[in-house]
Amino acid sequence: MNCEAVRGDLSLFLYGELSVEEEQALQDHVEGCQGCRKALEAEKALHELLEARELEPSPELLVGCRRELALRLKLAAAARPSGWLAWLRETFSGGLGLAGALRRPATAVALVALGFVAARWTSPRPPVAAPDQGGGEGVISRVRYVQPDPSGRVQIVLEETRQRVLTGRPEEEPIQRLLLAAAREANDPGLRVESVEILRQRSQSEGVRQALLEALQHDPNAGVRLKALEGLKAFAGEPEVRDALASALLRDQNPGVRIQAIDLLTQAKQQEAIVGVLQELLGREDNNYIRLRCQRALQDMNASVGTF
Amino acid sequence: MDSDSSSGIEEAALIRAAQNGDQGAFEQLVRAYDRTVLRLAMNLLRSPEDAHDVYQETFLRVYKNLRSFRSDSNFHTWLYRIVTNVCLDHLRKRKTRREEPAVTATSDGPRDRLEGVPEERAEGDPQRALISRQLGARIQAVLAELTPRERMVFELRHYQGLRLRMIGDALGTTEEAAKTCLFRATQKMRAALGEFV
Numbered sequence: 001m002n003c004e005a006v007r008g009d010l011s012l013f014l015y016g017e018l019s020v021e022e023e024q025a026l027q028d029h030v031e032g033c034q035g036c037r038k039a040l041e042a043e044k045a046l047h048e049l050l051e052a053r054e055l056e057p058s059p060e061l062l063v064g065c066r067r068e069l070a071l072r073l074k075l076a077a078a079a080r081p082s083g084w085l086a087w088l089r090e091t092f093s094g095g096l097g098l099a100g101a102l103r104r105p106a107t108a109v110a111l112v113a114l115g116f117v118a119a120r121w122t123s124p125r126p127p128v129a130a131p132d133q134g135g136g137e138g139v140i141s142r143v144r145y146v147q148p149d150p151s152g153r154v155q156i157v158l159e160e161t162r163q164r165v166l167t168g169r170p171e172e173e174p175i176q177r178l179l180l181a182a183a184r185e186a187n188d189p190g191l192r193v194e195s196v197e198i199l200r201q202r203s204q205s206e207g208v209r210q211a212l213l214e215a216l217q218h219d220p221n222a223g224v225r226l227k228a229l230e231g232l233k234a235f236a237g238e239p240e241v242r243d244a245l246a247s248a249l250l251r252d253q254n255p256g257v258r259i260q261a262i263d264l265l266t267q268a269k270q271q272e273a274i275v276g277v278l279q280e281l282l283g284r285e286d287n288n289y290i291r292l293r294c295q296r297a298l299q300d301m302n303a304s305v306g307t308f
Numbered sequence: 309m310d311s312d313s314s315s316g317i318e319e320a321a322l323i324r325a326a327q328n329g330d331q332g333a334f335e336q337l338v339r340a341y342d343r344t345v346l347r348l349a350m351n352l353l354r355s356p357e358d359a360h361d362v363y364q365e366t367f368l369r370v371y372k373n374l375r376s377f378r379s380d381s382n383f384h385t386w387l388y389r390i391v392t393n394v395c396l397d398h399l400r401k402r403k404t405r406r407e408e409p410a411v412t413a414t415s416d417g418p419r420d421r422l423e424g425v426p427e428e429r430a431e432g433d434p435q436r437a438l439i440s441r442q443l444g445a446r447i448q449a450v451l452a453e454l455t456p457r458e459r460m461v462f463e464l465r466h467y468q469g470l471r472l473r474m475i476g477d478a479l480g481t482t483e484e485a486a487k488t489c490l491f492r493a494t495q496k497m498r499a500a501l502g503e504f505v
Contacts, residue, residue, distance in 0.1 A: 008491070011490070011491070011494040011498075012487065012490070012491070015465055015466075015472075015490070017465075017471070017472050017487065017490075042502075043498070046497065046498060046501060046502075047466075049443065049447075049501065049504055050447065050466060050497070053444060053447050054351060054467050055347070055350050055351050055354065056347065056350075057343075057346045057347055057350045057356070057359060058356075061346065061350075061356050061359065061360065062342070062343065062346055064360065065342070065346060065360055065363040065364065066338075066339075066342065068360075068364060069338065069363070069364055069367050069368075070335070072364060072368060073331065073334070073335075073367075073368075073371060076368065076371060076372070077331065
């Protein structure tokens with residue numbers, strides 16, 4: 001073992017990550033080489049220096065983390081799917097896995113049915129309505145594949161995007177389906193705002209309500225989240241909506257969304273369910289106005305403004 | 309994350325109960341590991357806010373995916389896989405945003421953002437305190453220069469004391485690859501901190 005190899009391995013030696021043979025060879029070399037002995041001492045000193053920089057989280061941080069997690073777990077437990085969705089999850093996450101499930105005819109039938117439903121709901125991507133240019137329809141083509149054949153002809157595969165204008169009432173099934181898809185269109189916040197604005201007036205539909213909940217919890221645009229909140233107003237007493245509102249109250253970065261969430265939560269029935277959330281918020285909220293609203297809401301409920 | 313064989317049996321029972329929806333069992337599992345998770349996040353990200361976020365995200369992921377955890381797997385490794393992924397995401401985002409350096413410049417020289425970093429040895433000796441601060445700043449600077457993966461391997465080996473084989477498992481790579489990462493990380497450390505030793 002030469003000096004270069006030894007110095008390359010010094011750190012691994014100190015971590016105890018060399019094999020017995022490698023370790024022995026290194027030690028043999030170091031015993032007879034003053035330069036490498038010094039290098040080993042320097043390496044040990046470096047390890048000690050780094051040791052001193054280890055951080056221990058404060059007990060307050062740990063307690064704060066545990067408290068928030070307990071709250072978020074409560075929300076997550078309340079939002080856990082029930083009924084057929086829970087059954088499906090149970091079936092496919094168990095020891096049998098997908099292949100095992102397929103061996104069971106009843107499950108396989110359910111899977112086919114699920115695939116059919118999923119295909120109806122998830123594909124194709126919504127054709128985004130373009131202004132009618134007078135011709136009614138426009139086609140955008142893109143060449144995807146070119147294949148010459150021996151006769152001198154060429155086969156070309158074109159991918160075509162057809163633009164269509166659809167008109168109808170928002171509650172009609174194809175229109176609503178397209179609106180729901182547009183409300184999830186990742187690249188166009190303007191399109192999402194407009195779609196959610198139309199959908200929010202139809203939140204009595206379960207599909208629409210789910211889309212609004214999804215927008216409230218995951219849309220990166222605060223304008224979309226606020227529109228979704230308006231749409232959920234009438235359902236603030238429902239457990240699923242209440243949990244989403246509580247989560248927005250604690251996590252949303254936008255004060256407007258948090259204020260709106262307080263309003264809806266405090267207007268709903270079963271207010272005692274949100275006391276913990278309001279107390280938690282009070283402990284971490286920087287916005288004075290929100291703190292004030294929160295305090296007032298707790299006082300109105302005859303609840304303490306602190307947590308114990 | 310220490311566990312012996314008897315606690316391993318107990319842990320398996322807790323996992324089964326938690327998989328069946330027992331919230332109390334899940335909480336016990338959290339309590340068994342959460343200090344380690346928080347310490348890892350704190351040392352890697354050197355920010356209590358980020359460590360707090362990593363804690364939440366890690367255990368919520370565990371909660372959501374616990375049903376898919378197989379009893380023949382090692383929970384310890386599975387949890388490390390989750391927390392290292394969450395931390396790596398944070399480190400990568402931080403690299404992209406180039407935000408919030410852990411060390412900030414002040415009129416007294418560079419300072420660690422974290423008040424309360426243990427510096428007992430320097431207490432009462434201004435000269436040593438200054439050197440300690442300079443050293444802290446240098447360590448932060450070199451840590452920030454490591455790739456997220458090098459940083460992770462270094463943290464897991466040096467501060468968490470994990471063997472390279474387990475680090476490889478947690479990161480979904482080989483022991484050899486983890487060894488290479490550790491080698492590069494310590495090389496950079498040596499180059500940056502040589503004058504202090």
